Amino acid sequence: MNRGYWxxxxxSTLMVAALVGLAWGLEGKIGAEKALTRVAMPVGIVWLxxxxxxxxSLALKRWLDGVxxxxxxxxxxxxxxxxxxxxxxAQLESRYPPFQPELEEPLDYLVVLGGxxxxxxxxxxxxxxxxRILLGAQLFLSGAxxxxxxxxxxxEKLGGAQRxxxxxxxxxxxxxxxxxxxxxxxxxxNTAEEIDAIAAKMxxxxxxxxxxxxxxxxxxxxxxxxAKARGASPLIPIPADFSSVRHGYSVVDVxxxxxxxxxxxxxxxxxxxxxxxx
Numbered sequence: 001m002n003r004g005y006w007x008x009x010x011x012s013t014l015m016v017a018a019l020v021g022l023a024w025g026l027e028g029k030i031g032a033e034k035a036l037t038r039v040a041m042p043v044g045i046v047w048l049x050x051x052x053x054x055x056x057s058l059a060l061k062r063w064l065d066g067v068x069x070x071x072x073x074x075x076x077x078x079x080x081x082x083x084x085x086x087x088x089x090a091q092l093e094s095r096y097p098p099f100q101p102e103l104e105e106p107l108d109y110l111v112v113l114g115g116x117x118x119x120x121x122x123x124x125x126x127x128x129x130x131x132r133i134l135l136g137a138q139l140f141l142s143g144a145x146x147x148x149x150x151x152x153x154x155x156e157k158l159g160g161a162q163r164x165x166x167x168x169x170x171x172x173x174x175x176x177x178x179x180x181x182x183x184x185x186x187x188x189x190n191t192a193e194e195i196d197a198i199a200a201k202m203x204x205x206x207x208x209x210x211x212x213x214x215x216x217x218x219x220x221x222x223x224x225x226x227a228k229a230r231g232a233s234p235l236i237p238i239p240a241d242f243s244s245v246r247h248g249y250s251v252v253d254v255x256x257x258x259x260x261x262x263x264x265x266x267x268x269x270x271x272x273x274x275x276x277x278x
Contacts, residue, residue: 011052011055012048012051012052012055015051016039016048019035019039019251019254019255020032020035020036022251023035023250023251023252026250026251027250027251027252031250031251031252034252035251035252035255038252038255038256038257039255041257041258042258043076043080043256043257043258043261044255044256044257046076047073047076047077047080047256050069050072050073050076051073053065053069054066054069054070054073057069076256076261077256079260079261079264079265079268080256080257080258080260080261080264081253081254081255081256081257081260082249082252082253082254082257082259082260083249083253083254084260084264085260085261085263085264085267086244086249086253086263088263088264088267088268089218089243089244089263089266089267090244091267092217092218092221092267092270093217093218093239093242093243093244094244095217095220095221096217096220096221096224096237096238096239097239098239098242099139099212099214099236099237099238099239101139101142101144104144104236105210106143106144106145106146106210107139107144107145107146107210107211107212107236108146108147108206108209108210108211109145109146109147109148109149109184109201109206109209109210109211109212110136110139110140110144110145110147110148110149110211110212110214110238111149111150111151111186111198111211111212111213111214111235112132112133112136112148112149112150112151112169112214112215113132113151113152113191113194113213113214113215113219113223114150114151114152114164114165114166114169114188114194115127115129115132115152115165115215115216115219116128116129116130116131116132116133116165116169116216116241117130117133117165117168117169117172118168119162119163119168123171124163124167124168124169124171124172125168125172126172129215129216129240129241130241131216131240131241131242132214132215132216132240132241133169133172133173134176135214135238135240136148136150136173136214137172137173137176137177137178139212139214139238140173140178140182141176141177141178145212146182147182147183147184148173148178148182148183148184149183149184149185149186150165150166150169150170150173150183150184150185150186151165151166151185151186151187151188151194151197151198152164152165152166152169152187152188152189152194153165153166153187153188153189154167166185166186166187167185170183170185186198186201191219191222191223191226191278192226192230192278195223195226195227195230195232196230196232198211198213198227198232198235199227199230199231199232202231202232202233202235203231210236211234211235211236212235212236212237212238213227213235213236213237213238214238214239214240215238215239215240215241216239216240216241217239217240217241217242217243218241218243218266218267218270219270220237220238220239221270222270222273222274222278224237225274226278229277243263
């Protein structure tokens, strides 16, 4: 086997060993185990494969292949390590501070955008962004909001339609003790349509009322921008589902992971939406 094959394997192995050793030295056995787990996951394996391909291209002096492999390696690593994902998230989530109900007059209506639920086997469940559902109920039950409004309708999918986010949210709120007569549902298949439904209310029965808009902190800047553009203002921004609250970093955070890649993807989605005014 020539050096174009064994050298990348040796160097990749040494790179993993160095990272695991660093994690062991700084964070002990648990840190080393977490580092090994990261590189053994699908995203970590792809990253190692691209790194080996880069090293092989350089060893064989295939510069064009090396540039392509290096670009892909850097893109994957940049988008899937916790430090980058956290910084991107923090930039978006810092636009609006946490809501402090004790310093505010009670809201006449609190609109909670759909998207924080999913359909379970026998009941609606809180999903990835479920904190917005819980916070909405807490604000109502504490007297900070007089009525709750949820948004989102079902969409046809392969295999048939399921209940929409609004129906799922209503079910969860009722189990938490929110009276059905204090809940209102609005349609909308995406954020733009939901904001349009809110704007229609702001021009009608909600005119002059104190209305709060609650959604994930990452998503709130886009929702407020659309609300201003579509005449659904003034709305009081209320962020939830914060993802960038950290208390320090570790060596493991530098390694690629599916969680960090998903977080970076959400940030890029919000940025692209701004570029196309959506």
